[in-house]
Amino acid sequence: MTTTDSSIDPTIFKAYDVRGVYGVDLTEDAVYRIGRAAAIYLNVPVIAVCRDMRISSPQLTAAAIRGITDQGVNVVDCGLTTTDELYFIVGYYNFPAGIMITASHNPKEYNGMKFCRAQAYPISLDTGLADIRDLAIRGDFPEPEHKGSVTHLDATDDYIKHALSYIDVSKIRPLKVVVDASNGMAGMVMPRVFQYLPAHLVPLYFELDGTFPNHSPSPIEPENLVALQKKVLEVGADFGAAFDGDADRMFPVDEHGQIVDGSMVMLLVSNNILRKYPGSTILYNLILSKSVPALIERDGGKAIRTRVGHSYIKAEMRKDNAIFGGEHSGHFYFRDNWFADSGLIAFLLILELVSVENKPLSELIKPLDTWVRSGEINTHVNDVQGKLKAIEEHFG
Structure with a gap:
């Protein structure tokens, strides 16, 4: 049993993915542990891993792959891809799971992880990501009989x-x-x-x-x-x-x-x-x-x-x-x-x-174009929880 002592900030686990500031709340150690936790939770023989071009993506990808393989699961490293290519890879090649290292549209300081099961079925907080979070935070990882291997795939064509x-x-x-x-x-x-x-x-x-x-x-x-x-x-x-x-x-x-x-x-x-x-x-x-x-x-x-x-x-x-x-x-x-x-x-x-x-x-x-549209309107508030409580009290 491998036990890790460093802590993981649970707030990096969002509704649909993991996101945080690289080196602050999203560290290589955190991604390593999330990789191990995902390998345990998914319980599959192989996981496809892709990444985007963010400055921290090579380091975080290496950490995720190390965590997955240390848990005895094989990795197919697909290198630089778009997120929609990851979904294609998992579906087209019949991989049982996939992980994308990306923070999509977030500022440069950020990075993150997206997860999917076989047939590109998304893993969100209420369909497995919370379990991965809890396993990663707990940090008690059973030792596998052997480490996983890494192979490579270029699927862009x-x-x-x-x-x-x-x-x-x-x-x-x-x-x-x-x-x-x-x-x-x-x-x-x-x-x-x-x-x-x-x-x-x-x-x-x-x-x-x-x-x-x-x-x-x-x-x-x-x-x-x-x-x-x-x-x-x-x-x-x-x-x-x-x-x-x-x-x-x-x-x-x-x-x-x-x-x-x-x-x-x-x-x-x-x-x-x-x-x-x-x-x-x-x-x-x-x-x-x-x-x-x-x-x-x-x-x-x-x-x-x-x-x-x-x-x-x-x-x-x-x-x-x-x-x-x-x-x-x-x-x-x-x-x-x-x-x-x-x-x-x-x-x-x-x-x-x-x-x-x-x-x-x-x-x-x-x-x-038959209706007037406002477009997306974003409002910044200082006390998010307070505002949510006030809305609940008013409309509840």
Whole structure:
């Protein structure tokens, strides 16, 4: 039995993943212990491990792999990938579990871990992450008979081919598209994607740089889309798209540099999917525009409303066999992608729609934009628990 003495801050365990400031509350020792705890809890022979380009990701990946293998479980190290590629890897290669080292859109000081089971089923706080947390904090790890081994896999080409299978490449016109990778993982993937497309890629901030020298990797915030908007106008692009740090979320702008919000992306992608698969079920979260269910139904689809949160949407999609689901936050989920999200697939479906319709993106959006939307409104408060208690007392 191995016992560790150092403590782990339980607050790094969030609703859907682990996140913290590297070297402060998210240390290599903590990730080592979380790796061992995950190996015990998952009780599988092998775990796929991927990472993003953050400065601390190599060290934390090494710590996680060491923890997993010290617990007697084998690791397939897939190296640098997007988060949606991790989901693909687990589903396509039939791995029983996967771990992604990333902090997605968070500032450079942060890093974290995402977990999934077989078939890319997410592990959240109420579906296993709390158990992993408790095991890691307790720190009593049984000694295995032998350590696990490490092998390597480069799955990016297979992932790109899978994503491209969602569209008819022969229908893509030679459009000019600006992509802002936010110095994140899209900068590694998108040049390889465009090798298969007749469209012209204008790259913006494609250098992998975990210091994020140009802007925060959080394109849901309008200030982080300014450079993309300017570049689209400067080069006369047909449209542009920004990806977050781990490239699982995608945010477009039209040919005028106007931001296309999550509700409109949801409708554009739904429209294309319903042309291919008429009558399909599509899920949308409760804070998307009222135009979303109305227009999905108009196009012959079945719209089902769900609560916010990827673990809830994915579970509901499986239950209803929904072909597609989406959230205002830029997460878009696809049934034939193991119900996992993919910013790349959503991007390709919009590229195909603009190509087939032979109209500017703004003109495709105009008939869909039937309700006034506030956009996401964030409010900062000093006493979170106090405010929650006051709300509960008022409305309870």
